Amino acid sequence: MAALFTAAPAAANAKYAGIVVDAKTGEVLYEDSADSPRYPASLTKMMTLYLVFEAMESGKISKNSRVPVSRNAAAEPPTKLGVPAGQSITLEQAIYALVTRSANDISTAVAEFLGGSEAKFAAMMTRKAHQLGMSSTTFKNAHGLPNSAQKTTARDMARLGIALREHFPQYYDYFSTRSFTYSGRRISSHNNLLGNVKGVDGIKTGYIRASGFNLVSSVATGGKSIVAVVMGGRTARSRDAHMADLIRRTLPKASTGSDRMLIAKGGPAGRMVASTLPKKAPIPDVRPEPAAPVVVGYAEENAPVAAAAAALSKAVAEKDEQEEIDPLPTASTAVKGWVIQVASMPSEQDARRLLAETSQEVPSVLADATPFTEVFEMKGRTYYRARFGGFAGKSAAWSACESLKKKNVACYAVQN
Template structure:
């Protein structure tokens, strides 16, 4: 099989620079997995390294639950707030040095309000210091197969070493629900009553998506607006992770589309490989989502320039969806019986190695330019004529978009096959 790269010796360095730069152009990363089987239902750049922001706190709480189950901590234990915890920036509960808070209230503050001060209070109790606890978090991540993840703090505040991926966060969320079902309710609470105040959960997916029952929001300038959500419909639980939205509203809207797409696929058994097998050896730095002119302070601290990030909206699934009473989606056909808008797929080629398929996808995105904003690119593992191959596809295109894709790709000398829905 011909290698997808066609590079002359003299331009090797430039081509390699291009390829190492391309991951930073990703507009978002996403994954949906079936919680029971652990299989991938849908993914886009799910192994790209990303700044997790406050999604970090899912690991902080996972380790808190583990300590409770082991008897090293109890829900009604009292924790004392250190000066370091009290100094944490927002979002926070407003804890003061020397103040006390129960373990359960600290958990609730983290799961509903994403309170950085409460997260540090838990970390210091479990690890002795936040930095020691961060080391424990990284070790736990490695044991769980979160190979793209490392942690420097318990909250997700900006740090170049605070890294994860959509795949890793889906693994973590699945483990939390599986290992601690008795405590998952803390991620489902829509409000937190504390000292005479009733504080609403910042995770609006709990109110905007009927089947959602948890998990966590996150935001920094580097990460963009992140979200993990879990939803259960007709006995099937899905976990969705979305990284890199450009507004809070966008992450909730597109997570709903992501979960809808996941339930559609799972209804017909369109499962991919186990999420544990979704691996990537690409260690390029995470993309910086929001430019310094939009997020001046922390963006400059992280080395962003005025041109970093992208502002194009995420479109998990083009067009408006219609939710039926039985929670299924309508598939429409055109008057001539052809596939309706959004049902066409462009196949870019099959490869023996996933890394070759990934490179093909990145090169196709580069060749397409602004046209790459539409549809969903992905790499799937297939079996054909007894051989396991990696197929590169671009899904959810209208017929005109698909034809335009192929015209552009063929003009660049790239393979392209149209597949009507």
């Protein structure tokens, strides 16, 4: 049996970074690559919400304020709430949309509402980050969609998580929202740990291809409190399992003392109220390493993950693993004629995500192709083929596949 938590060099997953901080004392209980630059993805929305809560606390806006949705906001790619341009929603609806759906259209609408433009709001976000002591963080947008200049670190995200808890206790419960209803639709949170891991009360998930799967978790139970950050997971499930294991291993080490204010609201260089979040902490001998995704048809199925993650994996198995960047919409029925297959996956969501990533990686080759999935059974298990169709014939499909292979994308052409 392959173990999920094995010693591995940093090169095994260059996107990985993690940190766990005692939210009462600021002591670092675990860290690995915590100061290495990473893409925040939708963890960005934590800062978007920080500025929302700050404006609410000052009385500039209220939860009933109307947030207009511009044409620019409505055009943002998924995940989105889908409010048509020219309409508006209440600020509280916007908060719920950011916390649960991680809606990119609403992030931009909020940015324009509070900052006048998304660029101005991003500058406000960066200034606030630096005031809080997040010296390695730069924001260029309010949602976390790809931007090479938008960077942060696991340590900075832990600092922001603690700041949200400390500075806005009256609003922090929004992060524990597991679902809300908008326009007759029930919208569930992407945060699978809510309700599945004891003490978890938020905060935020995130994913873009460049970052991998990110998660900031807040835990409060048994008089102890921690904030944990995992960045660069290879799948949502392995990220969640890794986070659950970090919580299990570090929570017993956390303090049961009285709460202390750790993060100053502002001031020069984000002055710390206490000497906390040090730059150095012992790096553990064993790093929990996220498991690679299953790709059936090109390799054997992954061995089962370690028992330490089995309970959480079972708990979330029935939940949608949809993340902040929705996969490309796919054809509802199989496409006939010559097609290209890039992989088979254990879930339709995984297959759709791979199609989206492949389309983004080689848009010139697949600009006119139609992505779709096909279900099949093998050895009593259900799998989903990830395929592209719409080619004029065999030659066109073969030529496209050869172009993909030159981009290191495995594929083969077949007549459907």
